[in-house]
Structure formats: structure tokens, C-alpha cells
Amino acid sequence: MALPHVVVFGEALTDIVQGAPGQWQGYPGGAPWNxxxxxxxxxxxxxxxxxxSGDSLGDEIARLSRTAGLDMDFIQRVDSDPxxxxVASSHPPRYFFAGESDLHFDGAKLPQGWLDAAQLCHFSCISLARQPLGDKLVAIARQAHQAGKQISYDPNWRNLMDSAYREQTFPTMVALATIIKLSDEDLRQIYPGLTEHQALAELRALNPKAQILFTRGEKGMVLHTLEGEYEQAAIKVEVVDTVGAGDASMAGWLASGLLGISDYQERLRFSAACASVSCSQAGAHAPTTAEVRALLGSIAR
Incomplete structure (x- = not known):
């Protein structure tokens, strides 16, 4: 079996979400896994x-990974708390993390030859802020960068990220990245006190050559490149759940390039459609090509 073209590093977890008081529901998720x-x-x-984890929560993540067609040789099962x-409240967001299964990832156990086969490696979210995992992943990112691979990075800011992450991990990953995606909320957290324009200027100064996909929720997205800026409005759908929309747009942007779409505006439309399809479903829905094409076809008529 051929090794994958893209390897996504980081955490998979279970969101335990309180809807009505005292009513909790579990959803497999985690930005990198999404x-x-x-x-x-x-x-x-x-x-x-x-x-x-090796328990039933880990079993469900493994089952959905297999169903999605992921290469299962890269997932490590460990005897540790999931x-x-x-998530006590979604609006406003109130949440905390528990468990440590993610921290036991061992890069030495990756399939032989994985880096030679990979075209792109993606990193994001809390995995880079939880030690010792964060340092392991930064080292892998450096290794992939030195091997000439594309690196994509989405900070996906969460409340356990601190000044050390902001001042050390973030600029390190930005410097290594070919493609950076971040939201307006990420930008406010990473560059507190700066205007959006000032913050984007600071970010671009760290790595002028990187593509920056800046997402603004219902206000759409803007791509910043050396060639210029490209805007894309959000594609309107009946919103069921916004969880995972940013991850879907990231997947759409990366996939469109890897599948040979070269026009930036076309890629942005594809990425925006992925986000909108995700919003039309409950949980962190991973859109299929058929769903995305159907949505794009409906708005073209």
C-alpha cells in the first residue's frame, strides 16, 4: 500500500458538550484530526x-478514521486516559481539557519512508501547546521543512496557549510554514492590542513568502500572497453547527492545491464551500467532494 501524500500531526479528542443544563453529548473531534x-x-x-486511547472513545475515533479512508498505520493506540x-458552554465558549493519551505520540514509530512519500505535513491547535508533544511536533516540522516538504500551520488558538506559545512556538511554526491559516479570533489573541491590519503586517513580516489564508466567519476569507490579495465571500447555507468549519476550509484549501487546481479564486471558492457544507451538518462534519460540488453547482445556477 502506498504511503500517504499528506500527514497531519496533532490531537484527536472527544468533545463532551453540554447543551441544555445537565445534558451532555460526546463528539469525536480535534482540529488536526478534522x-x-x-x-x-x-x-x-x-x-x-x-x-x-485504547478505550471506547479511542475506538470511535479509530472507526471514523477508517471510514474516512485515513492510513491507519499512523494512528498509535496507547493505554492512557483519553x-x-x-465544553460547559458554547456561547460564550467555556471549556477545559483533560486526559493525556495524545502526549504519548512517538515519532520514531511512524511508518518507514513516510517522509519521502509525503508532499505536505500539517500542524495545528493544542498539540503544539501540550508538552512534551509540542516539542516533538516542532522537531518533526523542522525535519520536514529541511526535506523540502510543504508545511501548513493553523494556530487554532485555545485557552491553554500562553505567552510562551505566542512568543516562541507561534513564530517558529510561522517561519517553517508554506501555508498559514488563521481566523480573525486567532489574530486578536496572538496580537492583542493591534488592529487587524497591523497584526497581519506583523505576521507577514515573519514569513513574507508564505500563503496566508485569513478566515472571518460569515464575512468570508482573504488570501494573502506575494502576488496580491484575493477575497472570497462566505457561501450562505442554513447553519446547523459551526464546529469544525475552519478545519473544513483548511482541508478544502489544501486539497484543492494538491488535486491540481491552480487558480487562487477557484481554490478559495472550493475552500469556502467546504466550510459551508460543514456548517450545514451537526458536529465537525468532513465534507465530501460530491457535497462540495453540489453546493457550488447550486449557487452557479
Whole structure:
């Protein structure tokens, strides 16, 4: 079996979400895992490289990974408490993380030859802020960068990220990245006190050559490149759940390039459609190519 073209590193977890008071529901998720599933659903051979628990929560993540077509040789099962996000409130967001299965990831156990086969490696979210995992992943990112691979990075800011992350991990990953995606909320957290224009200027100064996909929710997205800026409005759908929309847009942007779409505006439309399809479903839905094409076809008529 051929090794995957994209390897996504980081965490997979279970969101334990309180809807009505006292009513809790579990949803498998985690930004890196969402992106990996999204890429695979869009036709890109992909793997999620991370450690998950050996219990029933880990079983469900493994089942959905297999269903999405991910390369299962990159998922490590460990005898440790599952990583969970306890979400007491979504509006406003109130959450915390528990468990440590993700921290046991071992890069030495990756399939032989994985780096030679990979075209792109993706990194994001809390995995880079949880030690010792964060340092392991930064080292892998450096290794992939030195091997000439594309690196994509989405900070996906969460409340456990601190000044050390802002001042050390973030600029390190930005400097290594070919493609950076971040939201307006990420930008406010990373560059507090700066205007959006000032913050984007600071970011671009760290790595002028990188593509920056800046997402603004219902206000759409803007791509910043050396060639110029390209805007894309959000594609309107009946919103069921915005969880995972940013991950879907990231998967769409990466997949469109890997599948040979070269026009930036076309890629932005594809990425925006992925986000909108995700919003039309409950949970962190990973859109399929058919769903995305159907939405794009409906708005073209």
C-alpha cells in the first residue's frame, strides 16, 4: 500500500458538550484530526499521525478514521486516559481539557519512508501547546521543512496557549510554514492590542513568502500572497453547527492545491464551500467532494 501524500500531526479528542443544563453529548473531534478526515474525504491520500486511547472513545475515533479512508498505520493506540474537551458552554465558549493519551505520540514509530512519500505535513491547535508533544511536533516540522516538504500551520488558538506559545512556538511554526491559516479570533489573541491590519503586517513580516489564508466567519476569507490579495465571500447555507468549519476550509484549501487546481479564486471558492457544507451538518462534519460540488453547482445556477 502506498504511503500517504499528506500527514497531519496533532490531537484527536472527544468533545463532551453540554447543551441544555445537565445534558451532555460526546463528539469525536480535534482540529488536526478534522483536517485529516477532510482531506481524505476530498480525495487526497492522507494520514492522521497521533496517539489515541485504547478505550471506547479511542475506538470511535479509530472507526471514523477508517471510514474516512485515513492510513491507519499512523494512528498509535496507547493505554492512557483519553483526551477530552469538556465544553460547559458554547456561547460564550467555556471549556477545559483533560486526559493525556495524545502526549504519548512517538515519532520514531511512524511508518518507514513516510517522509519521502509525503508532499505536505500539517500542524495545528493544542498539540503544539501540550508538552512534551509540542516539542516533538516542532522537531518533526523542522525535519520536514529541511526535506523540502510543504508545511501548513493553523494556530487554532485555545485557552491553554500562553505567552510562551505566542512568543516562541507561534513564530517558529510561522517561519517553517508554506501555508498559514488563521481566523480573525486567532489574530486578536496572538496580537492583542493591534488592529487587524497591523497584526497581519506583523505576521507577514515573519514569513513574507508564505500563503496566508485569513478566515472571518460569515464575512468570508482573504488570501494573502506575494502576488496580491484575493477575497472570497462566505457561501450562505442554513447553519446547523459551526464546529469544525475552519478545519473544513483548511482541508478544502489544501486539497484543492494538491488535486491540481491552480487558480487562487477557484481554490478559495472550493475552500469556502467546504466550510459551508460543514456548517450545514451537526458536529465537525468532513465534507465530501460530491457535497462540495453540489453546493457550488447550486449557487452557479
Amino acid at each position: 483536517v485529516a478526515r477532510g482531506l481524505s474525504q476530498l480525495g487526497v491520500s492522507s494520514a492522521f499521525a497521533g496517539a489515541i 483526551l477530552v474537551a469538556i
